[in-house]
Amino acid sequence: MRPQVLTIAGSDSGGGAGIQADLKTFQELGVFGTSVLTAVTAQNTRGVHGVEAVSPELVTQQLDAIGSDFTIAACKTGMLFDAARIEVVADGVRRHTFNRLVVDPVMIAKGGASLLQDSAVQALKTSLLPLATVVTPNVPEAEVLTGMTIRTFEDRIKAAEQMLAYGVRAVILKGGHLDGATADDLVMTASETFLLSAPRIQTSDTHGTGCTFSAALTAELAKGHSILEATVTAKRFIQCAITHGLDIGAGHGPTNHWAYATHEEAGVTLESITTNHR
Numbered sequence: 001m002r003p004q005v006l007t008i009a010g011s012d013s014g015g016g017a018g019i020q021a022d023l024k025t026f027q028e029l030g031v032f033g034t035s036v037l038t039a040v041t042a043q044n045t046r047g048v049h050g051v052e053a054v055s056p057e058l059v060t061q062q063l064d065a066i067g068s069d070f071t072i073a074a075c076k077t078g079m080l081f082d083a084a085r086i087e088v089v090a091d092g093v094r095r096h097t098f099n100r101l102v103v104d105p106v107m108i109a110k111g112g113a114s115l116l117q118d119s120a121v122q123a124l125k126t127s128l129l130p131l132a133t134v135v136t137p138n139v140p141e142a143e144v145l146t147g148m149t150i151r152t153f154e155d156r157i158k159a160a161e162q163m164l165a166y167g168v169r170a171v172i173l174k175g176g177h178l179d180g181a182t183a184d185d186l187v188m189t190a191s192e193t194f195l196l197s198a199p200r201i202q203t204s205d206t207h208g209t210g211c212t213f214s215a216a217l218t219a220e221l222a223k224g225h226s227i228l229e230a231t232v233t234a235k236r237f238i239q240c241a242i243t244h245g246l247d248i249g250a251g252h253g254p255t256n257h258w259a260y261a262t263h264e265e266a267g268v269t270l271e272s273i274t275t276n277h278r
């Protein structure tokens, strides 16, 4: 039987991010995708033009519909909108024992639109992160979660250590927003730290990179792979998807969810890092 997975996220009408990116990624990686919608955005490659949240009651009904009928091998969260939705999602994850949980702490879209209310950050930290197997912040999201300014490599290590202390099993601090010839993601568990790197692709077509990466990670965890194995495959998936972009729309275009199946991936490396933490 195919592993069944769940994404709890917002809809991107443009199809490059959110629920749509997650389901395309699940399909490409051979797992059966289900979804719980938290919000609907009117969105295209140019930006977010409108947002409306789904009621907490309907979020709960969706979670219960999935949890009572499917065997969810892994689950991810994306856009959660506000503290009320975070609380019902955390409650549903607990009640239905969705054990392998990837939290992509989506806060701001590439165009600058807010996808999470500022007042929801505390709920994210105290209600959802303690349930998470992996949290996958980009640098601005990690700054909000830790209250730190992240500039140097040391800052990234300290921020990841702080986020581990929120109760997650692993932190992937993504480097898409940094400069440099490579896009480097810091991967930290309680016992090990790694730098996962790939050549940085010069493109503005990076809409939905974070959603796609976390969905690929979720799919691979659902297949029973370790956090590290799943992370490496997710990096390969997103590297192919960015490298072979689709040039759709006039703004930040979507990545190519088909590319992993049809192209060789080149250049992903994993390096063990020695740090002072346990």
Ligand SMILES: Nc1ncnc2c1ncn2[C@@H]1O[C@H](COP(=O)(O)OP(=O)(O)O)[C@@H](O)[C@H]1O
Pocket: 137, 138, 139, 174, 175, 176, 177, 183, 184, 185, 198, 199, 200, 201, 202, 203, 206, 208, 209, 210, 211, 213, 235, 238, 239, 242
């Ligand atoms: N231009 C790029 N070239 C190669 N990899 C990239 C590029 N931009 C982002 N990535 C990678 O895509 C994944 C998502 O990261 P990021 O873009 O930082 O997330 P988000 O979409 O949440 O801001 C990470 O593995 C990151 O290193």
Ligand SMILES: Cc1ncc(COP(=O)(O)OP(=O)(O)O)c(N)n1
Pocket: 009, 010, 011, 012, 017, 018, 019, 041, 043, 078, 079, 106, 108, 109, 110, 111, 115, 206, 207, 208, 209, 210, 211, 212, 252
């Ligand atoms: C509905 C919805 N969810 C999430 C995002 C953000 O996606 P992300 O992968 O972080 O990509 P960018 O916004 O950085 O392109 C979104 N835009 N919409």
